[in-house]
Amino acid sequence: MTAVSSGKLLGEPVDRIDGHLKVTGGAPYPSDFSYPDMAHAALVQSTVAAGTIRSLDTAGALVAPGVLTVITHENAPALAEGPMTNIGPSPRFPLADNRILHHGQHVAVVVAETPEQARDAARLVRVEYDEAAPVLGVGNPDAPVLTDPYGMESSRGDVEAALAASDVQYDETFHMAPETNNPLGLFATVARWEDGRVTVHDSSQWPAMARQSIATVFGLPESAVRVLVPYLGGGFGAGLRTWPHAILAVLAARMLERPVKLVLTRPQMFTSVGHRPESVQRLRIGATTDGRLLAVDHEATATRGAEEMNIEPITMGTPDAYAWPSAATHDRLAALNIPNPGAMRAPGHAEGGFALESALDEISYRIGMDPLELRLRNHAEVHPSTGLPWSSNALRDCYRVGAERFGWSARPAEPRSLRDGAWLVGQGMAGVTFSRWAAVCRAQVSVGRDGAALVRCAGTDIGTGTYTITAQLAAELLGLDVEQVRVELGDSDLPLAPQSGGSGLALALSGAVEDAARNLLRAFLDTVRDDDSSPLRGRSLDEVAVTGGRIHLANDPSAGEDYAAILDRHGLRELVADGEKDPSPPEGLSMAPAGAFAAQFAEVRVHEELGIVRVSRLASAVDAGRVLNEKTARSQVIGAMVLGIGMALLEETSFDAGGRIANATLGDYLIPAHADVPDLDVAFVGGPDAFNAVGVKGLGEVGVVGVPAAIANAVHHATGRRIRSLPITLDKLL
Ligand code: MOS
Numbered sequence: 043m044t045a046v047s048s049g050k051l052l053g054e055p056v057d058r059i060d061g062h063l064k065v066t067g068g069a070p071y072p073s074d075f076s077y078p079d080m081a082h083a084a085l086v087q088s089t090v091a092a093g094t095i096r097s098l099d100t101a102g103a104l105v106a107p108g109v110l111t112v113i114t115h116e117n118a119p120a121l122a123e124g125p126m127t128n129i130g131p132s133p134r135f136p137l138a139d140n141r142i143l144h145h146g147q148h149v150a151v152v153v154a155e156t157p158e159q160a161r162d163a164a165r166l167v168r169v170e171y172d173e174a175a176p177v178l179g180v181g182n183p184d185a186p187v188l189t190d191p192y193g194m195e196s197s198r199g200d201v202e203a204a205l206a207a208s209d210v211q212y213d214e215t216f217h218m219a220p221e222t223n224n225p226l227g228l229f230a231t232v233a234r235w236e237d238g239r240v241t242v243h244d245s246s247q248w249p250a251m252a253r254q255s256i257a258t259v260f261g262l263p264e265s266a267v268r269v270l271v272p273y274l275g276g277g278f279g280a281g282l283r284t285w286p287h288a289i290l291a292v293l294a295a296r297m298l299e300r301p302v303k304l305v306l307t308r309p310q311m312f313t314s315v316g317h318r319p320e321s322v323q324r325l326r327i328g329a330t331t332d333g334r335l336l337a338v339d340h341e342a343t344a345t346r347g348a349e350e351m352n353i354e355p356i357t358m359g360t361p362d363a364y365a366w367p368s369a370a371t372h373d374r375l376a377a378l379n380i381p382n383p384g385a386m387r388a389p390g391h392a393e394g395g396f397a398l399e400s401a402l403d404e405i406s407y408r409i410g411m412d413p414l415e416l417r418l419r420n421h422a423e424v425h426p427s428t429g430l431p432w433s434s435n436a437l438r439d440c441y442r443v444g445a446e447r448f449g450w451s452a453r454p455a456e457p458r459s460l461r462d463g464a465w466l467v468g469q470g471m472a473g474v475t476f477s478r479w480a481a482v483c484r485a486q487v488s489v490g491r492d493g494a495a496l497v498r499c500a501g502t503d504i505g506t507g508t509y510t511i512t513a514q515l516a517a518e519l520l521g522l523d524v525e526q527v528r529v530e531l532g533d534s535d536l537p538l539a540p541q542s543g544g545s546g547l548a549l550a551l552s553g554a555v556e557d558a559a560r561n562l563l564r565a566f567l568d569t570v571r572d573d574d575s576s577p578l579r580g581r582s583l584d585e586v587a588v589t590g591g592r593i594h595l596a597n598d599p600s601a602g603e604d605y606a607a608i609l610d611r612h613g614l615r616e617l618v619a620d621g622e623k624d625p626s627p628p629e630g631l632s633m634a635p636a637g638a639f640a641a642q643f644a645e646v647r648v649h650e651e652l653g654i655v656r657v658s659r660l661a662s663a664v665d666a667g668r669v670l671n672e673k674t675a676r677s678q679v680i681g682a683m684v685l686g687i688g689m690a691l692l693e694e695t696s697f698d699a700g701g702r703i704a705n706a707t708l709g710d711y712l713i714p715a716h717a718d719v720p721d722l723d724v725a726f727v728g729g730p731d732a733f734n735a736v737g738v739k740g741l742g743e744v745g746v747v748g749v750p751a752a753i754a755n756a757v758h759h760a761t762g763r764r765i766r767s768l769p770i771t772l773d774k775l776l
Contacts, residue, residue: 048518048668048730048737049729049730050668051668051669051726051727051728051729051730052669052672052675052726053511053514053668053669053670053671053672053675054514054671054672055671055672055673055674055676056510056513056514056524056671056673057510057673058507058509058510058674059509059510059513059524059529060273060503060509060510064273069272069273070272070273071227071230071245071273071274071275072227072229072230072231072232072243072244072245072271072274073227073228073230073232073245073303073305075232075243075270075303076232076303077232077234077301079300079301080232080234080300080301080302080303081110081153081154081155081160081294081295081298081300081301081302081303082153082154082155082156082157082159082160082302082303082304083151083152083153083160083290083291083294083302083303083304084151084152084154084157084160084161084163084164084304085148085150085151085152085164085287085290085304085306085310085314086148086149086150086151086152086164086167086169087145087146087147087148087149087310087313088142088144088145088146088147088148088149088169088171089145089169089171089702090142090145090171090173090176090700090701091142091144091145091176091178091379091380091700091701091702092142092143092144092173092174092175092176092177092348092379092701093141093142093171093172093173093174094140094141094142094171094172094174095115095140095141095142095149095169095170095171095172096170096171096172097168097169097170098114098115098116098149098150098167098168098169098170099167099168099169100112100114100150100167102163102166102167102168103152103163103164103166103167104163106154106159106162106163106166107154107159107162108154108155108156108159108160108163109152109153109154109159109160109163110153110154110155110298110300111152111153111294111297111298112150112151112152112153112163112167113137113150113151113153113290113293113294113297114137114149114150115137115138115139115140115149118137118138118293119293119297120138121135121138121259121260121289121293122258122259122260122261123135123258123259124255124258124259124284124289125254125255125258127251127254127255127283128481129282129283129353129385129541130351130352130353131350131351132255132258132259132283132284133283133284133285133286133350133382134286134347134349134350134382135259135286135289136148136149136286137149137150137290142171143347143348143349143379144176144313144347144348144379144380144381144382144701145176145313145379145380145381145700145701145702145703146310146312146313146314146381146702146703147313147381148286148287148290148314149167149169150164150167150169151290151291151294151304152164152167153294153298153302157303157305176378176379176700176701177348177377177378177379178378178379178380178697178699178701179320179378180217180319180320180321180322180343180344180345180376180378181322181343181376182376182378185345185376185377185378186376186377187343187374187375187376187377188346188374188375188376188377189372189373189374190372190373191351191353191373191374191375192353192355192373194355194357194358194371194373195357195370195371195372195373196361196369196370196371196427197369197370197371198361198368198369198370198426198427199337199367199368199369200368201337201338201339201368201369201370202339204328204336204337204367204368205326205327205328205336205337205339206328207328207336208328208329208330208336208337209329209330209331210327210328210329210330210331210405210408210409211326211328212325212326212327212328212329212401212404212405212408213324213325213326214324214325214401214404214766215322215323215324215325215766216322216323216324216325216396216397216400216766216767217320217321217322217323217766217767217768218318218320218321218323218393218396218689218767218768219320219693219694219695219767219768219769220317220318220319220320220345220380220383220694220695220697221317221318221386221688221689221693221694221695222311222312222317222318222386222693222695222703222706222711223277223278223279223280223311223315223316223317223318223384223386223387224278224311224312224708224711224713225245225274225275225276225277225278225280225281226275226276227245227274227275227276228245228275228305228306228307228308228311229245229280229281229285229287229305229306229311229314229315230243230244230245230303230304230305230306231243231244231245231287231288231291231292231303231304232244232291232301232302232303232304233291233292233294233295233296233301233302234295234301235295235296235299235301238262238266239262239266239267239268240256240260240262240266240267240268240292240295240296241268241270242256242267242268242269242270242288242291242292243269243270243271244269244271244284244288245271245274245275245277245280245281246269246271246274246281246284246288246502247271247274247277247279247280247281247282247502247504247541247542247543248281248282248502248540248541248542248543249269249270249271249500249501249502249532249533249534249539250269250500250534250538250539250540251282251283251284251541252269252271252284252288252534253267253268253269253534255283255284255289256269256284256288256289256292259284259289259292260292260293260296267534268533268534268535269533269534270532270533270534271502271532271533272502272503272531272532272533273503273505273532274502274503274504274505274532275505276504276505277504277505277542277543278386278387278685279316279384279385279386279387279389279543280311280315280316280384280385280386281315281504281542281543282316282384282385282541282543283315283316283384285314285315285316286314287304287306287310287314288304290304291303291304308706308707308708309703309706309707311706312381312695312703312706312711313381313703313706314381315384316352316381316382316383316384316385316386317381317383317384317386317695318354318383318386318387318389318392318393319344319345319346319352319354319383320344320345321342321343321344321345321354321356321393322342322343323340323341323342323343323356323357323393323394323397324340324341324342325338325339325340325341325397325398325401326338326339326340327339327401327402327405329405329409331409332409333406333409333411333415333416333419333420334419334420335364335365335366335405335416335420336366336367336368337366337367337368337369338360338361338364338366338368338369338370339369339370339371339372340356340357340360340369340370340371340372340394340397340398341357341371341372341373341374342354342356342357342371342372342373342374342393342394342397343373343374343375343376344356344373344374344375344376344383344393345375345376345377345378345380345383346375346376346377346378346382346383347377347378347380347381347382347383348377348378348379348380349377350382351375351382352375352382352383352384353385353389353390354373354375354383354389354390354393355373355389355390355391355394355477356373356390356393356394357371357372357373357390357394358371358390358391358394358477359390359391359394359395359398359475359476359477360394360398361426361427362422362425362426362427362475363398363422363473363475364417364420364421364422364426365420365421365422365423365426366420366426369426379701380697380701385543385544387682387685387689387743387746388476388545388682388743388744388746388747391476391477391743391747392686392689392743392746392747392750395472395474395747395748395750395751396689396750396751396754396768397751397766398751399472399473399474399748399751399752399755400751400754400755400764400766402416402417402472402473403470403472403751403754403755403758404764407457410455412455413470413471413755414441414445414450414471417441417473418438418441421437421438422435422437422475424634425634425636427634428634430632430633430634431632431633431634432633432634432636433627433631433633433634433635433636433731433732433733433734434636434665434667434728434729434730434731434732434733434739435636435639435665435728436639436665436727436728436729437473437475437639437640437641437665439663439665439727439728440473440474440639440640440641440663440664440665440727440728441473441641441663443641443663443725443727444471444641444642444643444661444662444663444725445471445641445643447643447661447663447723447725448469448471448643448645448659448661448723450469450471450643453469453759457758457759457760457761457762458760458761458762460759460760462647464649464650464651465647465648465649465650465656466647466648466649466650466760466761467645467646467647467648467658467760468645468646468648468755468756468757468758468759468760468761469643469644469645469646469756469759470643470644470646470751470752470753470754470755470756470757470758470759471641471642471643471644471752471755472641472642472748472749472751472752472755473639473640473641473642473748474638474639474640474641474642474744474747474748475637475639476545476637476638476639476640476743476744476747477637478546478549478635478636478637478733478739478740479544479545479546479549479637479740480546480549480550480625480635481540481541481546481550481625482538482540482550482622482623482624482625483499483501483538483539483540483547483550483551483553483554483622483623484499484537484538484539484554484620484621484622485497485498485499485537485539485551485554485555485557485558485620485621485622486498486499486536486537486558486618486619486620486621487516487520487555487558487559487561487562487618487619487621488562488616488617488618488619489520489562489566489605489609489616489617490609490615490616491606491609491610491614491615491616492606493522493526493591493604493605493606494522494526494527494528495516495517495520495522495526495527495528496527496528496529496530497512497513497516497527497528497529497530497555497558498529498530498531498536498537499512499529499530499531499536499537499539499551499554499555500531500532500533500534500535500536500537500538500539501531501532501539501540501541501542501547501550501551502531502532502542503531503532503542504542506542506674506677506678506742507671507674507675507677507678508531508542508547508548508551509529509531510671510674511548511552511670511671511674512527512529512531512551512555513527513528513529514527514670514671515552515555515556515670515736516529516555516559519555519556519559519560519588520559520562520563520588520605521587521588521589521590521591521592521593522591523591526591537554537620539551539554543742544740544742544743545637545638545740545741545742545743545744546740547740547742548670548738548740548741548742549734549738549739549740550623550625552670552734552735552736552738553623553734553735553736554621554622554623555621555736556621556623556735556736557621557622557623557735558619558620558621559619559621560583560621561619561620561621562617562618562619563583563586563588563593564583564619565617565618565619566578566593566605566608566617567581567582567583567586567593569608569612569614569617570608570612573611573612575611576603576608576611577594577595577601577602577603578593578594578595578601578602578603581595584596586602587599590604591604591605591606592604592605593605593608605617623735627733628732628733628735631732631733633732633733635733636667636731636733636739637739637740637744638664638665638666638667638739638740638741638744639664639665639728639744640662640663640664640665640744640745640747640748641662641663641748642660642661642662642683642686642748642749642751642752643659643660643661643662643752644657644659644660644661644749644752644753644755644756645657645658645659645660645756646658646753646756646757646760647760648757648760648761648775650761652772653772653773653774653775653776654772655691655753655757655770655772655775656718657687657690657691657718657719657720657753658720659720659721659723660683660686660687660720660722660723660749660752661722661723661724661725662679662683662722662723662724662725662745662749663724663725663726663727664679664724664725664726664727664741664744664745665726665727665728665739666726666728666738666739666740666741666744667728667729667730667731667734667737667738667739667740668729668730668731668736668737668738668739669726669738669741670736670738672726675726675741676724678741678742678745679724679741679744679745680722680724680745681745682742682743682744682745682746682749683722683724683745683746683749684714684719684722685745685746685749686745686746686747686748686749686750686753687714687718687719687749687753688712688713688714688769689746689749689750689768689769690749690750690753690754690768690769690770691714691718691753691769691770691771692712692713692714692718692769693711693712693713693769694711694712694769694771695711724745750768753770754766754768754770757770757775761775763775
């Protein structure tokens with residue numbers, strides 16, 4: 043059989059196979075599903091951030107036109123707690139009692155014949171509260187703090203001794219504002235019960251988890267729940283939990299014995315589906331004057347909801363980012379009266395990378411060394427925590443290629459040395475060592491009499507190209523054209539898949555598809571094992587290759603036959619094979635599984651009198667292992683770089699003193715517009731990763747990380763001002 047890892051870095055830039063459907067409106071998103079007799083739900087949310095509900099009057103709503111029911115904590119049935127998932131416990135069910143833990147907590151759901159009637163009646167629900175003073179702000183001394191909440195704190199070497207003995211003792215604190223994911227597609231749930239089973243269309247990045255959550259909460263076997271997400275209007279991490287509104291939609295449908303649709307409003311998206319928590323980090327680094335990093339101590343505090351959990355692994359990447367002999371990390375979570383945060387766009391890494399790569403830039407200035415040179419001197423040739431070789435690591439190539447394309451060598455070292463009229467110009471860079479996330483994945487591949495293949499997997503395409511890369515990979519493995527491969531995704535009844543998140547689905551799914559394709563070819567060879575009329579009779583997998591829809595002898599392309607001929611002769615409609623890949627290494631391989639690496643280079647222009655910051659150039663060189671599709675991969679990276687610009691300069695979820703989100707619309711919450719985004723340069727470097735048969739490492743998030751630090755470092759180079767707090771708004775530069 044053909045080598046799975048083709049040795050090629052870049053896969054063909056095939057257009058998205060779902061693209062036409064999406065731009066012509068033919069791709070059904072969760073909110074597009076409708077059923078006859080479907081009712082519509084609208085949420086009523088708390089207008090205080092802490093306290094209890096004193097009284098709740100639904101009489102006016104209940105007599106409003108079209109209203110079918112109003113569900114509150116007074117009439118909601120008790121539900122079981124949701125499951126623990128690998129990104130933390132399920133969200134708290136908000137109608138369990140009369141307590142209010144954050145502004146925007148769901149306190150009632152109104153169900154009516156039309157969405158307008160439901161929304162109208164939701165305004166008629168009268169709620170009175172006994173209000174308590176909310177606990178807000180990451181540094182609030184009244185906030186209960188969990189220490190080492192994820193059990194991920196780490197320590198290697200004697201950090202304190204190494205810091206004390208260092209010539210350069212760096213010790214600074216960084217702050218990041220909370221941010222909100224804001225996928226374009228409003229999150230929606232459509233639930234329909236039939237004979238004790240429920241079908242749910244939900245804005246989930248993880249159909250298998252949604253199925254498990256709904257089954258657990260409603261006391262059903264998983265086989266009685268089907269979650270469908272063939273298309274999703276973006277996720278950014280917001281779809282990695284089964285949120286209370288989804289549970290409420292399923293509950294309403296069960297209580298009414300009718301299908302129910304619930305679509306969040308944009309303001310509700312700010313309170314109901316997570317956000318990046320506010321965070322504070324203290325970073326201590328010891329270095330020699332000739333640029334050797336001796337020790338790092340990284341402490342981070344992020345926020346969480348009052349009685350909830352969220353995993354924000356801010357310090358996770360630090361110990362292995364550079365070859366420091368000693369490293370320690372400390373994680374804290376402060377509980378506030380805020381909506382529970384959740385995964386958002388490289389959760390943890392994005393924040394940690396901002397602090398770490400800003401710190402390296404600062405140290406480079408303290409010792410008078412080029413920032414890129416400092417990174418090269420401390421490059422981790424082997425995986426620092428284990429001493430094992432990396433499964434792949436082209437970070438040096440990222441630096442080299444990125445620097446060449448950006449023109450780094452022409453940069454004057456001195457801050458404030460570039461100017462264009464009133465604009466101060468600066469250039470900065472950052473390195474990125476991203477963690478690998480991997481999980482078990484299954485897939486099924488079949489080939490029928492028409493010679494075409496079908497790939498099926500429960501994982502979902504959140505708009506990143508999963509359909510396309512799956513078709514491309516299956517086509518390559520089976521010797522077919524991409525057009526001959528159909529892909530079914532986003533259905534929890536299909537073979538189990540992990541989340542479309544953590545930059546992990548392409549890695550997991552490619553392994554499963556590779557295994558399934560291999561098993562399928564084996565099944566074809568088994569079929570002709572004793573077949574005298576087949577030139578493939580008695581042949582094994584390692585003796586054959588596949589091209590042009592034919593299996594043939596590897597050393598004699600004329601000796602073979604096509605799939606259809608085999609099926610035909612043996613009276614088979616199709617052959618089907620299952621595949622599975624767990625994240626363990628290939629046999630006998632002693633290596634540290636690497637995630638993606640990147641180098642980010644930024645040029646900014648800062649108006650000397652007004653403090654306006656414009657990003658004028660951004661270049662990213664990425665090692666993501668083998669890239670299955672150059673076009674979708676580049677789109678992922680440039681999308682991520684835009685998110686990085688947002689994080690650096692614009693995005694901030696503003697809580698007012700009462701715990702209300704003051705900018706919960708896309709008019710008020712700032713994200714980069716076209717005028718904020720320069721031409722973005724992306725280069726892929728490296729080669730196929732050794733840990734995964736296909737060579738993929740995953741690249742959903744790596745393009746975000748490092749961009750805020752590269753921009754902040756460029757701002758420093760332009761102005762001489764070091765800003766350790768995001769976003770870098772103009773007030774911080776005046
Ligand atoms: Mo991402 S925050 O893992 O969807």
